[in-house]
Amino acid sequence: MSKKDQQQQRDLFESQRNFRLLVEGVSDYALYMLDPAGIITSWNIGGQRIKGYAPAEIIGQHFSCFYTEVDRANGKPLRALRIAREQGRYEEDGWRVRKDGTFFWASVVIDPIYEDGELVGFAKITRDITERREAQLKLERMHQQLAESQKFDALGQLTGGVAHDFNNLLMIVSGSLHTLKKAVGHDPRCLRALSAIEGATKRGASLTSQLLTFARRQSVNPQVVDVAERIDAMREVLDSGVGNVVSLQLDMDPGVWPVMVDVTEFETALVNLVINARDAMPGGGVITISARNEAPGEADTEYVAISVEDTGTGIAPDVLGKIFDPFFTTKPIGKGTGLGLSQVHGFAHQAGGTVKVASELGKGTKITILLPRKEAADAAEDVDAVETGGSGTVLLVEDNPDVAAVSTGLLEQLGYTVRRVASAEAALREIELDRIDLVFSDIVMPGKMDGLGLARHLKAVRPGLPILLTSGYSDSARNVRGDFPILRKPYEIHELSQAIAKLPR
Ligand SMILES: Nc1ncnc2c1ncn2[C@@H]1O[C@H](COP(=O)(O)OP(=O)(O)OP(=O)(O)O)[C@@H](O)[C@H]1O
Ligand SMILES: [Mg+2]
Numbered sequence: 001m002s003k004k005d006q007q008q009q010r011d012l013f014e015s016q017r018n019f020r021l022l023v024e025g026v027s028d029y030a031l032y033m034l035d036p037a038g039i040i041t042s043w044n045i046g047g048q049r050i051k052g053y054a055p056a057e058i059i060g061q062h063f064s065c066f067y068t069e070v071d072r073a074n075g076k077p078l079r080a081l082r083i084a085r086e087q088g089r090y091e092e093d094g095w096r097v098r099k100d101g102t103f104f105w106a107s108v109v110i111d112p113i114y115e116d117g118e119l120v121g122f123a124k125i126t127r128d129i130t131e132r133r134e135a136q137l138k139l140e141r142m143h144q145q146l147a148e149s150q151k152f153d154a155l156g157q158l159t160g161g162v163a164h165d166f167n168n169l170l171m172i173v174s175g176s177l178h179t180l181k182k183a184v185g186h187d188p189r190c191l192r193a194l195s196a197i198e199g200a201t202k203r204g205a206s207l208t209s210q211l212l213t214f215a216r217r218q219s220v221n222p223q224v225v226d227v228a229e230r231i232d233a234m235r236e237v238l239d240s241g242v243g244n245v246v247s248l249q250l251d252m253d254p255g256v257w258p259v260m261v262d263v264t265e266f267e268t269a270l271v272n273l274v275i276n277a278r279d280a281m282p283g284g285g286v287i288t289i290s291a292r293n294e295a296p297g298e299a300d301t302e303y304v305a306i307s308v309e310d311t312g313t314g315i316a317p318d319v320l321g322k323i324f325d326p327f328f329t330t331k332p333i334g335k336g337t338g339l340g341l342s343q344v345h346g347f348a349h350q351a352g353g354t355v356k357v358a359s360e361l362g363k364g365t366k367i368t369i370l371l372p373r374k375e376a377a378d379a380a381e382d383v384d385a386v387e388t389g390g391s392g393t394v395l396l397v398e399d400n401p402d403v404a405a406v407s408t409g410l411l412e413q414l415g416y417t418v419r420r421v422a423s424a425e426a427a428l429r430e431i432e433l434d435r436i437d438l439v440f441s442d443i444v445m446p447g448k449m450d451g452l453g454l455a456r457h458l459k460a461v462r463p464g465l466p467i468l469l470t471s472g473y474s475d476s477a478r479n480v481r482g483d484f485p486i487l488r489k490p491y492e493i494h495e496l497s498q499a500i501a502k503l504p505r
Pocket of ligand 2: 272275276336339340341
């Protein structure tokens with residue numbers, strides 16, 4: 001052998017040794033060889049780290065021991081080798097098993113190796129990408145949640161805007177009815193017409209109210225509520241609502257925590273759920289309303305879970321994602337408007353909670369409202385207002401002239417003298433000039449100061465002056481948070497009278 005040949009031989013040996021050291025030393029990848037039948041013929045430190053076997057334990061074994069039992073039973077290992085042979089490469093992400101029996105999510109590549117045209121074995125590269133996969137799944141879940149909340153935000157903007165305008169119209173219609181009623185006297189045809197208008201207005205008001213709740217723009221009066229007591233009080237109404245073939249059961253855990261909600265909204269949500277349950281059981285069945293405390297999960301808020309469960313048709317998987325959308329209904333025209341669950345959704349979220357659905361086709365549905373626990377404050381005594389005639393001067397702050405005219409009419413019917421101004425600034429001037437006994441102000445108004453700003457200012461400079469706010473909806477109404485009472489538009493004369501009577505003086 002010439003000197004040159006000897007040198008070449010040494011170089012080759014050196015480079016092979018380097019290569020082996022490299023392969024053996026790579027710890028992030030399992031890099032190893034199989035013979036044509038799948039028996040493991042080499043092993044590296046990465047293989048040991050990822051799969052847990054020492055070289056002596058695994059060399060000579062069949063590589064199918066890395067697969068799950070199900071994959072083995074399905075002949076997946078040999079299929080992988082066949083594909084690598086036929087297509088020149090096999091790639092896959094899937095579950096693999098470690099020596100200790102635990103699973104990991106693997107990224108696998110198998111390459112066939114030929115020498116002089118003959119298959120001598122396979123090179124196998126495996127990476128543990130469990131963490132990457134988990135991160136990916138988490139990201140996907142977050143994306144989905146974001147898309148969901150964006151959808152509800154967009155729908156909320158739209159419906160909220162429409163419903164708000166509608167509410168002002170309804171306010172004018174219902175308010176003018178009182179004036180008309182007085183004028184028509186006893187003509188039965190006119191009275192019938194008026195009562196038809198009244199009925200339609202009420203229905204319109206309840207629809208817009210559901211929409212506003214969905215949009216989370218209903219002005220709310222949250223108060224501390226004993227869930228079990230409320231549900232119990234509604235039992236009779238609910239019982240008569242579900243009809244004869246359906247029976248209603250209550251299943252209240254003792255000691256259910258109080259929650260902070262708007263009572264009217266709460267009752268509407270419960271009715272919506274019970275009516276849905278009834279409609280899902282045309283042939284009869286059982287509705288169970290339950291309430292229990294839910295210990296903290298990952299977040300440390302404590303919840304009260306209120307469920308309405310039925311033994312009805314269940315909800316098809318392709319429908320499930322849409323049931324909270326406004327106007328989504330599977331009921332025939334005239335039967336459902338598709339606003340019931342939208343109201344439930346909006347109510348729960350506005351109260352700081354959420355809604356969960358569990359449903360199985362042919363078995364039934366359980367819808368659960370989760371509301372955050374409220375520490376019981378000293379039970380605020382409920383003043384049962386009496387409808388009495390009022391007296392004194394009311395300062396009405398309202399920018400819409402038609403609404404103002406209606407409100408003035410109602411206040412005058414209640415016996416008040418009314419001064420009307422169109423802005424908070426004008427209100428402040430008026431209060432300096434005249435003797436005012438009560439301020440009744442819209443919340444949303446043009447100008448620098450809105451109704452809430454006005455109320456806060458007056459509370460500071462005229463602490464004794466009673467203030468009642470009103471709103472069809474408003475984002476600012478959410479900020480009021482019980483600082484000032486709010487009367488929800490559209491309101492009727494007795495509601496206005498009660499709200500004034502309840503004002504702290
Ligand atoms: N308990 C239930 N069982 C089976 N399907 C239900 C149940 N609750 C709701 N759904 C489905 O969800 C849809 C939407 O319900 P949602 O209460 O929002 O509207 P609706 O009941 O159709 O009409 P509305 O309540 O406005 O009168 C229903 O049409 C129905 O297909
Ligand atoms: Mg419904």
